[in-house]
Amino acid sequence: MKQTEFKKRRKQLMQRIGIGNIALIGSASMHTRNRDVDYPFRQDSDFYYLTGFNEPDSLAVFIPGREQGEYILFCREFDEKKALWEGAHAGLEGATQHYDADDAFPIADLDDILPSMLEAKTKVFYPIGRDPELDHSLLEWINHIRNQSRSGLIAPGELISLDHILHEMRLFKSAAELKLMRRAAEVSAAAHVKAMQSCKAGMYEYQIEAELVYHFIQCGLRAVAYPSIVAAGKNACTLHYTENTGKLKNGDLLLIDAGAECDHYAADITRTFPISGRFSEPQKILYQLVLDAQTAAIEQIQPGSSWIAPHDAAVEVITKGLVSLGLLKGRVKNLIKKEKYKPFYMHRTGHWLGMDVHDVGDYKINQEWRVLEAGMLLTVEPGLYIPADCKTVDEKWRGIGMRIEDDVLVTAKGHEILTGGVPKTIADIEALMQVN
Ligand code: GLY
Ligand code: MN
Ligand code: MN
Numbered sequence: 284m285k286q287t288e289f290k291k292r293r294k295q296l297m298q299r300i301g302i303g304n305i306a307l308i309g310s311a312s313m314h315t316r317n318r319d320v321d322y323p324f325r326q327d328s329d330f331y332y333l334t335g336f337n338e339p340d341s342l343a344v345f346i347p348g349r350e351q352g353e354y355i356l357f358c359r360e361f362d363e364k365k366a367l368w369e370g371a372h373a374g375l376e377g378a379t380q381h382y383d384a385d386d387a388f389p390i391a392d393l394d395d396i397l398p399s400m401l402e403a404k405t406k407v408f409y410p411i412g413r414d415p416e417l418d419h420s421l422l423e424w425i426n427h428i429r430n431q432s433r434s435g436l437i438a439p440g441e442l443i444s445l446d447h448i449l450h451e452m453r454l455f456k457s458a459a460e461l462k463l464m465r466r467a468a469e470v471s472a473a474a475h476v477k478a479m480q481s482c483k484a485g486m487y488e489y490q491i492e493a494e495l496v497y498h499f500i501q502c503g504l505r506a507v508a509y510p511s512i513v514a515a516g517k518n519a520c521t522l523h524y525t526e527n528t529g530k531l532k533n534g535d536l537l538l539i540d541a542g543a544e545c546d547h548y549a550a551d552i553t554r555t556f557p558i559s560g561r562f563s564e565p566q567k568i569l570y571q572l573v574l575d576a577q578t579a580a581i582e583q584i585q586p587g588s589s590w591i592a593p594h595d596a597a598v599e600v601i602t603k604g605l606v607s608l609g610l611l612k613g614r615v616k617n618l619i620k621k622e623k624y625k626p627f628y629m630h631r632t633g634h635w636l637g638m639d640v641h642d643v644g645d646y647k648i649n650q651e652w653r654v655l656e657a658g659m660l661l662t663v664e665p666g667l668y669i670p671a672d673c674k675t676v677d678e679k680w681r682g683i684g685m686r687i688e689d690d691v692l693v694t695a696k697g698h699e700i701l702t703g704g705v706p707k708t709i710a711d712i713e714a715l716m717q718v719n
Contacts, residue, residue: 284546286383288459289335292452293354296333297347299448305401306408306445308333309417310341325506328638329410329449331547336382338372340390342417344400352385355400360389398424403437408445446643453637454644455658460548460637461692464660465701467504467545468690471552472704474498478513478539479705479715484558488513488527491539499543508549509640511541515558519684520668522630533559536566538684542640549640551662552702553688560716562709565679569667570709572604576665577687577707580632584655584663584691584698591652594632597665601628610669610676627669633662636690657695664688 300306311327326337334343336356344355359365361374378387388396401407401424412418421442428438456464474495481494491513499507514524516535531537535558542550555570557563562570579600580593602624605611610627611618618624635642637660647653655661666686673681689702706712 284335284459284463286335286381288457289333290383291457292333293345295452296448297345297353299452300345300347300406300408302348303404304347304406304408305404305439306345307417307421308343308410308445308449309414310336310339310343313339323506326547328453328547328643329445332449332453332638334382336373336378342390342393344397346400346404354384355386355388356382356384357388357390357393357396360391394420394424398427401425401439402428404439406441406443407439408443408448410446411442411444447645450643450645453642454635455656456637456660456692457658463545463548464550464637464690464692467508467543467548467550468552468701469704470499470502470504470545471542471550472702473502474541474543475539475552475554475705476715478541479554479556479712482531482537482556482558482716484531484533486531488515488518488529488531488537491531491537492527492541495539495541502543504543504545506544508542508544508551512538512553513541514538514684517671517682517684519555519686520670520682521684522668531558534563536562536570536683536685538686540686540688547638549636549638549642550702551636551640551664551688551690552705553664553666553686554705554707554712555685555687556712556716561713566683566685567709568608569669569680569683570685572601572608573665573667573685573687574707574709575604576600577663577689580663580665581689581691581698581700584661584693586655586657586693586695588655589652590646590655593661593663597632597663598624598628601665601667608680610680626673627667628665629668630664630666632665636660636662655693657693659693660701661691661693662688663691 308330310330314322316322341358356378358378375387378384425438428436477498478491478494492511510525513527515529515531515537518524518529519538536555537558538555540553542552576597579596583592583596602618603615635644668684669680671682689700692699706715
């Protein structure tokens, strides 16, 4: 992502904050795994969105209209020894030269410098309650100013959550963001194809996971957007199954929910297919029902539609289908009203997708489901999960779990599916798997 993109975002943020106010946002921190080993570092999405700065121990400050510079970055000073052991880090000079900060200060000097920046500002925007250390420091800094009120210093009067302003910006994807999301989607789709092609009875779920991750990394995408779910047979009925230790058996389905991250942007794809390469009759019937539900949901995606319209469409198709197959009994309208489908379809049909797999952005405005607009990106992921011990349904349906998930962009004219590179019709899946 080019620096100009981050600059554009900061400008937009400054406009929304307004002159006379200030915004603060902290980076993610390193976390120790054990002794000298850390967990892999993943920058805080909000912080990265505004700065493109990929280091821990940093704080970005935005002061619209400040004469000496509006964007200030507190970060680690350059340290030769650190560079030798841990590699490159920007230092103060790098922060201004390569990351366009107007000013940079050592993070160690935060307590000395920040109170003077807060002084006489009306509103402080920051992610309230996300980082207890920042919450605490901010109150200390404000008290520090208050204690000098007799010298004429004025402490800010309002603390406001930055989330709303920032997350509304993140909800609408720019061309530069879409480029990264298309790449994440393409690589993830190709990895799903490879996984389908390599699938054979006798393998273990983790071996399929290895196929996916191998392809992600081969393509330069070293982080997964979330832990990959590879669930054979009834394991697919556990929604966030990530053990991935089961053995693949002919006659079972395999559910894969996996996506790579491309420069902090996620893909989120699920496919379900028969391990043998051929669906059984009951599997075929349920699979077609989920696919029809997904098609109906995707058809609802266009500017002006309600957020909930795809979910409602999926629920209607699924409930009707379950009635016609005898898994539910009663009138469809009534069953939907009483949510009788929920033992078999218990999650929503999608979520926003972006830097976080379950991305930021409000789903309701003034307690009403929001209206879809061009530039929003969401997943569409209906499923069916028939518990193995469900005595109320015929035995042939039991222990079957499935989901089909695609990533869909709302466009000016309707929608675009970013993850169409993996087959999902019964014929296309079976054809792909017969080739091996
Ligand atoms: N992979 C998590 C989800 O589909 O929401
Ligand atoms: Mn999802
Ligand atoms: Mn998923």
